[in-house]
Amino acid sequence: MDTQTIIEIQNLVKQYGSITAVDNLNLSICKGEIFGLLGPNGAGKTTTILMLMGLCEPTSGSISVAGLNPAREPILVKKIVGYMPDSIGFYGDMTGRENLYYTANLNRIPKEEQEKRIDFLISKVGLKEAADRKVREYSRGMRQRLGVADVLLKDPEVVFLDEPTLGLDPEGTAELLEIIKELGKKEGKTVLISSHLLHQVQAICDRVGIFVKGKLVASGTISELAQKIGGERAVEIKATPLEDFPYNAISAMPGVDSVSVQDDMIIIDGAGEELAPKIVKALVERGMNIYHVKVRGSDLDDIYRRYFQEEGAKNDK
């Protein structure tokens, strides 16, 4: 990945009266990175995105997007960023293609480029079959895919997606996530996704930032966050036949504190990420069938839960 910084946020604060929506945010995002802004409702994600686009003025602090200051140069910033809000408005009585032409004209994309670009994007988001149907007949998944095409029309360097998969069925979600992933990996676009759907974010983001009450309480890759918080260091395994499980051999492994069985799950306390492959190897060598392996604390759900517990505990003091 190109490690050139494209978004730089320093000491950013946004206050609405007595509410501090964004509280001293510092964050750098690299070109081509897919970054997940995570947090519950009201954590300050949307306010941050609006300030990055120059649609809302910071109370204090500084922002640079591709070298531009969104508060002072909002028109230039709007040329290089694309924004897909959580509910996108399309004209229902126009077709998907017509809606894209409408946006292309609004964005002053030269007429001679419009057809090629729109055809390309329609096929990119998998709407070839549906492009000439009225948008009011579209499913939510199709509308979201049209939304991605709409955002990409002006070929933005940075794409902001607010809760892009909200309300989609699993198939629609998987398709949309694949499209988003390609934006970063194949096209070098920088993508910021605001979401509270952790598994989806985990599947496609290079790094995530966890927001709680306007504060960025942690940021990094999933494994960095797991390390920072000092995971539970337990490995859980489902393997059969359970009676063949080599308790003594596994208990004797350096680092293992204890081995126990909870329902049909074997829990190996003390064993972290490093020991998991060795344990699996030992079981396979003994002819066991493995159905499930998880290093507890390494999952974004665990990390998220623990950050919230920590922040809750601080606020209770």
Ligand SMILES: Nc1ncnc2c1ncn2[C@@H]1O[C@H](COP(=O)(O)OP(=O)(O)OP(=O)(O)O)[C@@H](O)[C@H]1O
């Ligand atoms: N225009 C506004 N006027 C007053 N308060 C606002 C305004 N916009 C946001 N807020 C407040 O700022 C805080 C952060 O809101 P924001 O919408 O940025 O959070 P969010 O993390 O995006 O949440 P959501 O997931 O619900 O969109 C909330 O307390 C919200 O009520």
